[in-house]
Amino acid sequence: MLWNVDLTLLDAGRVMRAAYADAFERVTGDPLVYLTSAEGRTDSEMFFEFCARNDTEVEPDTDSLERFLAALEDAFAQRVDELPAKGRAMPGAAASLAAVAGMPDTVQTVVSGGTRGTATAKLRAFGLDAYLDLSIGGFGSVNYPKSSLIQSIRLHAAGDGGHTYTERETVLITGSVPDIRAAVIGGAVPIAVLTGSTTEGRLREAGAAEVLADLTDPRALMTAVHRATAA
Known part of the structure; x- marks a missing residue:
């Protein structure tokens, strides 16, 4: 099953959206202005779409993806205490x-x-x-x-x-x-x-x-x- x-x-959408924005800015130095739907997508797929939709000079490759995923886990971990109130x-x-x-x-x-x-x-x-x-x-x-x-x-x-x-x-x-x-x-x-x-x-x-x-x-x-x- x-x-x-x-x-x-x-x-956990409210907490997750804040973590996406934090991680994206950490890796690219640019704010995450345009979000994308998470429905059916993996975080890896979302990172490449974030890069395509937002004005960033960072090359969306394997290295930047790994840094984004690591930053995302850290950004979410810092907000996990918010889940009872916001999730x-x-x-x-x-x-x-x-x-x-x-x-x-x-x-x-x-x-x-x-x-x-x-x-x-x-x-x-x-x-x-x-x-x-x-x-x-x-x-x-x-x-x-x-x-x-x-x-x-x-x-x-x-x-x-x-x-x-x-x-x-x-x-x-x-x-x-x-x-x-x-x-x-x-x-x-x-x-x-x-x-x-x-x-x-x-x-x-x-x-x-x-x-x-x-x-x-x-x-x-x-x-x-x-x-x-x-x-």
Whole structure:
């Protein structure tokens, strides 16, 4: 079971936007005037778009990307204490994670556009990390699209001589259209949650096998998972 983090399990947008601006200015010396949507993007992808949209002379290459990601983790770490006041766990997130953890032969982790350090800090701030195996998660610390992260997670979840999860046995929970498309490409069954502004029609059109109003009913989530993965 793969979970998108932002606006699926939690909302840390206000703190994250401040960290992006801080990190970008540290690395480029220029203010981050024009933001971009984080939906479906990794932090690596966002850095290159920040450079394209904002007036900076810094060359967006591997070196500047590494410096940006390091600065971003530091900038977020300095603001993590603001999360209780400026962020929140999404309704039902903890209960749904706990319910799925009780399902037999199920491993839970995340596929996040954020770096490993930032995503872990967010989850810990709201007590959601205990249900997840973050050692096999996919994170925006590497410059790969989310579809590639999903494929990588399936390989790591098997381990040495472990169970190899098929595409039909791999589920992604998200509220994002780009993430739904990434799941289809990366080999996972997408289940959508209406936690953002995206409509049910758009999520189904993108390929969502099931659509839930929210995570407040863990039984409905598990039923959706069973339906979506029943070959």
